[in-house]
Amino acid sequence: MKLRSAAWFGLLDRDGFIHRSWMKNQGLPDHLFDGRPVIGICNTWSELTPCNAHFRRLAEHVKRGVYEAGGFPLEFPVMSLGETLMRPTTMLFRNLVSMDVEESIRANPLDGVVLLAGCDKTTPALLMGAASCDLPAIMVSGGPMLNGKFRGQDIGSGTDVWKFSEDVRCGAMKMCEFQEAESCMSRSAGHCMTMGTASTMACVVEALGMGLPTNAAIPAADSRRYALAHMAGHRIVQMVHEDLRMSKILTRPAFENAIRVVAAIGGSTNAVIHLLAIAGRIGVDLTLQDWDVLGSDIPCLLNLMPSGQYLMEDFYYAGGLPAVIRELGSLIHRDALTVNGKTIGDNVEAAPCYNRDVVKPLAEPLKPSSGIAVLHGNLCPNGAVIKPSAATPELMKHRGRAIVFENIEDFHTRVDDPGLEIDPACVMVLKNCGPRGYPGMPEVGNMPLPTRILQAGVKDMIRISDARMSGTAYGTVVLHVSPEAAAGGVLGLVRTGDAIELDVAERRLHLDVADAEIERRRAEWKPPHPVFRRGYYQLYYDHVLQADRGADLDFLVGRSGAGVPRECH
Numbered sequence: 120m121k122l123r124s125a126a127w128f129g130l131l132d133r134d135g136f137i138h139r140s141w142m143k144n145q146g147l148p149d150h151l152f153d154g155r156p157v158i159g160i161c162n163t164w165s166e167l168t169p170c171n172a173h174f175r176r177l178a179e180h181v182k183r184g185v186y187e188a189g190g191f192p193l194e195f196p197v198m199s200l201g202e203t204l205m206r207p208t209t210m211l212f213r214n215l216v217s218m219d220v221e222e223s224i225r226a227n228p229l230d231g232v233v234l235l236a237g238c239d240k241t242t243p244a245l246l247m248g249a250a251s252c253d254l255p256a257i258m259v260s261g262g263p264m265l266n267g268k269f270r271g272q273d274i275g276s277g278t279d280v281w282k283f284s285e286d287v288r289c290g291a292m293k294m295c296e297f298q299e300a301e302s303c304m305s306r307s308a309g310h311c312m313t314m315g316t317a318s319t320m321a322c323v324v325e326a327l328g329m330g331l332p333t334n335a336a337i338p339a340a341d342s343r344r345y346a347l348a349h350m351a352g353h354r355i356v357q358m359v360h361e362d363l364r365m366s367k368i369l370t371r372p373a374f375e376n377a378i379r380v381v382a383a384i385g386g387s388t389n390a391v392i393h394l395l396a397i398a399g400r401i402g403v404d405l406t407l408q409d410w411d412v413l414g415s416d417i418p419c420l421l422n423l424m425p426s427g428q429y430l431m432e433d434f435y436y437a438g439g440l441p442a443v444i445r446e447l448g449s450l451i452h453r454d455a456l457t458v459n460g461k462t463i464g465d466n467v468e469a470a471p472c473y474n475r476d477v478v479k480p481l482a483e484p485l486k487p488s489s490g491i492a493v494l495h496g497n498l499c500p501n502g503a504v505i506k507p508s509a510a511t512p513e514l515m516k517h518r519g520r521a522i523v524f525e526n527i528e529d530f531h532t533r534v535d536d537p538g539l540e541i542d543p544a545c546v547m548v549l550k551n552c553g554p555r556g557y558p559g560m561p562e563v564g565n566m567p568l569p570t571r572i573l574q575a576g577v578k579d580m581i582r583i584s585d586a587r588m589s590g591t592a593y594g595t596v597v598l599h600v601s602p603e604a605a606a607g608g609v610l611g612l613v614r615t616g617d618a619i620e621l622d623v624a625e626r627r628l629h630l631d632v633a634d635a636e637i638e639r640r641r642a643e644w645k646p647p648h649p650v651f652r653r654g655y656y657q658l659y660y661d662h663v664l665q666a667d668r669g670a671d672l673d674f675l676v677g678r679s680g681a682g683v684p685r686e687c688h
């Protein structure tokens with residue numbers, strides 16, 4: 120089979136000279152240009168992305184595997200997204216990174232790609248970009264951090280930050296203890312070790328068949344993470360010879376498997392948006408409603424924070440994701456193909472479970488149903504999501520008085536205002552935090568409760584917004600309201616004092632205001648001014664799709680393959 124890279128390195132003319140000669144300035148010998156598979160290693164390493172800061176070493180191990188299998192590895196950087204530092208939110212840049220990935224792959228003489236991702240958005244961004252090129256690809260996740268350890272207790276990334284900060288606000292924790300916990304939480308290389316978005320997306324990679332078995336849970340600091348990277352490098356060379364492209368793996372059954380796995384692991388609501396966007400790129404017809412239909416009744420089998428007690432390190436020692444997938448039995452499409460050339464059913468056939476308190480049996484789950492519920496109603500005609508397993512059961516059917524915050528600044532200014540007439544039965548509403556409104560749809564949907572309500576011992580209230588929520592967070596939080604306020608959604612017309620009804624069992628979210636009054640308010644409504652009116656912000660504002668369609672840019676949906684008709688000289 121003539122490889123794609125031969126159109127560069129196989130030429131004997133002036134262009135071939137140029138393609139090879141400049142590469143040889145890196146000390147690459149002639150025989151690497153003899154027609155062997157050229158493997159790109161797409162690296163999101165950055166010191167500004169602490170979760171991915173160990174990726175140079177990971178890439179070295181991928182290279183060993185590529186060389187061992189007779190390939191020619193070439194590592195290349197793409198923009199990285201560090202969840203803890205980037206403003207206004209990494210989600211704004213997910214689509215930009217996907218463009219970087221797509222065009223870097225297509226423009227270069229690559230036959231296959233190993234994708235190195237870890238921190239939340241790096242995983243979907245790389246899958247989206249690579250899917251639009253549809254070359255053989257395999258993902259190696261960076262792996263979670265080791266368990267946080269603080270004063271003799273395990274503590275989890277994110278989940279315990281939210282808890283500690285509320286403890287400080289209500290006087291249950293001293294500031295010096297809070298600061299001491301910083302270095303105790305993040306004590307090794309790797310991404311958040313709770314079942315937050317990064318761990319959820321690493322599980323999605325494995326459930327989709329895009330990663331080798333056990334890819335999701337091996338800690339970043341564990342030598343077996345590097346062995347897996349080595350094996351991925353070896354395997355991608357074979358995948359090129361087999362022409363095992365992404366579109367052969369990312370089929371509708373693979374996405375259905377991923378939805379069910381996200382439910383079984385108590386995964387992040389962010390997976391909803393990312394999976395819709397990835398499906399859109401590869402051309403699989405996946406809808407928001409599929410999440411409810413396929414996943415909402417799946418039991419939670421994994422006892423990990425924020426739904427449960429343990430952390431990713433414990434998950435790996437218990438058997439990792441293969442133990443969960445095996446437990447799901449016939450709820451999984453067992454014949455879905457994976458990157459190692461076997462079906463997912465074959466991969467988990469003999470998967471052991473070493474700790475039944477971490478991975479629960481299907482017959483005795485941690486929670487009976489754990490997936491995402493998709494809500495509809497006049498407040499969210501195109502849908503909104505809630506994670507019932509993270510919510511308070513008593514609030515799942517509730518009617519309350521809306522307390523409206525027009526944007527995030529308004530929220531911060533007024534949430535602790537003594538004059539704010541709020542009580543625990545109220546429904547907190549946050550506007551203008553969606554894809555266009557913020558911009559970028561940040562993780563602010565789990566807005567903190569007013570201090571005086573926390574001090575009264577109340578831990579949860581209904582919160583509704585067009586924002587997202589960190590996968591490490593919890594609460595009765597309605598997210599991803601679509602259309603968002605800034606795009607003219609009814610959310611933007613809610614006023615303080617309106618009655619809102621939530622009924623999760625009926626999948627209903629209703630603003631109890633007469634249609635005529637809603638229309639009267641709509642006629643008065645003016646869209647908020649965008650923060651910036653140039654550059655990528657402008658491109659994003661003009662083209663971003665709503666949350667129910669994955670918040671991709673409209674012109675990026677779909678794939679155009681890896682062909683480039685013209686030479687560069």
Ligand code: FES
Nearest residue numbers: 170238310311317
């Ligand atoms: Fe990177 Fe949580 S901050 S995964």
